[in-house]
Amino acid sequence: MERKHSTLHIFFFPLMAHGHMIPMIDMAKLFATKDVKVTIITTPLNVPFISKAIEISKTHQSKEINIQTINFPTESGLPEGCEHVDSISSPELRSIFIKKTTKLLQKPFEELLLQQHPNCVVADVFFPWATNSTAKFGIPRLIFHGCSFFSLCANEVMRLHEPYNNTSSDSELFVLPDLPGEIKMTRLQVANFSKNGTEVDKFWEEVRESEATSYGVVVNSFYELEPAYADYYRNVLGRRAWHIGPLSLCNREKEQKAYRGKEASIDEHECLKWLDMKNVNSVVYVCFGSMASFPGSQLGEIAMGLEASKQQFIWVISKGKEDGEEWLPEGFEKRMEGKGLIIRGWAPQTLILEHEAIGAFVTHCGWNSTLEGVSVGVPMITWPLGAEQFYNEKLVTEVLKIGVPVGVKKWGDIEGGGIKWDAIEKAVKMVMIEENAEEMRNKAFELARMAKQALEDGASSHLSLNALIQELDSPLR
Template sequence: MSAEPKRLHVVFFPLMAAGHMIPIIDIAKLFASHHVKTTIVTTPLNAPTLTKALNTTTTTTTTTTINVEVIPFPHSNEADGIPQGIENFHKFNSNAMAFNFLKATTLLQQSLEQILEKHKPDCLVADVLLTFATDVAAKFNIPRLVFLPANCFSQCVTHSLIKYQPFKTVSSDNEEFLIPHLPHEVKLMKSQLPKMMRGDLDMDIVNTKWMEIFVQAMETESKSYGVIFNSFYELEPQYADYYRNVIGRKAWSIGPVSLCNRENEAKFQRGEDSCIDEHECLNWLNSKNPNSVVYICFGSLAQVSNSQLEEIAMGLEASEQDFIWVLSSSEKDDKIEEFEKRVQGKGLIIRGWAPQVLILDHQAIGAFVTHCGWNSTLEGLSCGVPMVTWPVFAEHFYIEKLVTQVLETGVGVGAKEWNRMVEGIKWEHIRDAIRKVMVGEEALELRSKAKKMKDLARKAVEVGGSSYCDLSSLIQELSSYNNATTYVRD
């Protein structure tokens, strides 16, 4: 009598940061919807974010339970410079502290190994910045898949910048250079690159350490089994092909993963506890006309100077558009409080965490002023919302080029300097960019192209769509990786 087939078991280990945890939770849900046994590993203070999101009914195809394993975060005497009670990347406002946090995550290796020893899974999906995961997976003779909270386009740009170093051909930081050998003509300025990418001789010790992490992440990525992208083929077909065929990496685009959250409750429960009631938010949006509201949010890591907050407020008021503006709880300014009272009814300010997908997916939203983080950008595209692009740091300036030049679903506000602090943009430029995506013929054209992206995104995740097929193919490949493990799909 033959033994009962063993169900495929995948362990997920996200970096403890909102922009990394949220998509991995959605990815785990997608694997579970294909009847894969799934386990997510995290630390005590991050566990509530996972359990809250997992307790919502988000799929109609499975009742598979996702297991959460909690491992201790290193104590303050082990983790250099990390205050007791802080276990999440976005709690830090300096590069030095963020680097120390990443260094501390390496102390989680032994705990991760204990989890793998306990569960004996078939695959480990770990964040790109958790570089030790490749060695851990090898120790247990299972494939390690890298989760990259980015897309194929930005990875192709990075590859070309590193290999050909075109920024060395310009004489000033504000002179444009062409990124060679890409399917489209993409230009950047040297000022839009991180210092560690530019090869500046005056790079400080923290940026030098970040460069070491970046190089190590690329090396472990190349040694891994492959990469999971939160993207979909129709969004960037030439770059998905370039990544696989020119760069030569195995990759699966299985997004937009946020679309696994179909009910309003599931959209509302993504991420941290929202600072606004779900019904209050929806009631406010329901009182507005379709495509009449501008949504402004800079993500969980960027910081906005007080002077820039005031410029944004003036630009919003001058644009004469209704708006929802998300501020971090630490961003406080007397003039903004006066502004909030003055625009009551026309504008809604949310201080802290906002239910972004719930907001973007509402018919009242007509534009998204975004920092061009990939999660936010893809959520905007998935909801058919044209964008005002305001890149800040990381790969944001690359993604801006994708939105404004390749997809043509947004316009830039004029940001030119790679810097974690949002500053330097005058209110007139903010007003003009908002009006360009909200009013007139160009706005209608941008909205039409954004709507097509939404339709393609929704088709990609349906049965038979490109992302659905990529996920199915990946699951099948993992199932046959070890001949002793047979996985029967429905």
């Protein structure tokens, strides 16, 4: 019988960006089911998004989830109303938001800690100052990276060993030393690790220091997905970590899944009705997350590739009708009538992916999307853009073997990497209809089974979560 934890109070403090807020809200909901008092910290303009997500889940929680606001700094240097990364179109302003403006939240956050003195704070990795803030009050700080064990290990190995220095060109392959699996990459596929004393370098140094002195790390993953890397992270790199995912699976009801993120740009019933008319594993789902910014030329190549593949598809694009549609091949939408569904804006991704008609997922390899694909057993076509996404591509295509790369060569190209239509056609056919497609699909199905099982009573993520809660609630901590 599980012990109740009615006295335990945890703050959850996500970066104000959908890719960070969505899993952190799911995590808060998961802890609330364990009778933990939960408070989500955010700024005023982000409250409606969070309150709607938790309102829908109220009946599934032992405890009510509270929202506590701290005012966004007026001296931020950003235009008024920019309290969320997704509301900022300029990469330069996004960098200011993440690395400078959020530091101004430290003082009001510490005032909140003084007032409420929670037992623990789970704070986003992009708030390195939170480790010092919580230490002032003797409160343990857990870090949430929002990525996989594999990418955490690969990134640290890259930083420690600098294997890219032993290559003669940007395209020469090198092995990530000491990392299980003989993983090979090129200099083009990784972020710039040069230490030039820039603001960016200083920020990431602060992140590393805060991780080293924090209480530990919570990871949105499950042990069976990446056991060698979970073990490496803990036993070789020496980091305290708890795997408690897949977090998206804490949303069991249709309404919960429909409202993960922004308001959908399409009625979910209309979308699912369209899918209901399709055969099992017959539709390709294409979505590149909220940060991609593909030019018309790249969108045109995607359209031509999808048409050439002769596969049905749902394609989520950020360009609206007001942007013009000159990028679409002439007569494309008419030819694709009934075969393709284009969603302009935000899509109910979880509901779409779990539909039996979806047979492949073209993804930017953000960890939320990757793990959602894994959790429902959908093979992937990988199209990484930046962040840790090239590592996730390696995990999907070479370790798990449940996907194929579309062929992006260069890290940091949010415009799509200049991939041509024939490469898209080839990758789609490989996952949907060619010889190895069935083998990939079977592996994906097996991983989905293990993902769901991991959260059940007595299974890996369930045990890891309980162990963390018991440790935080222990008077001997």
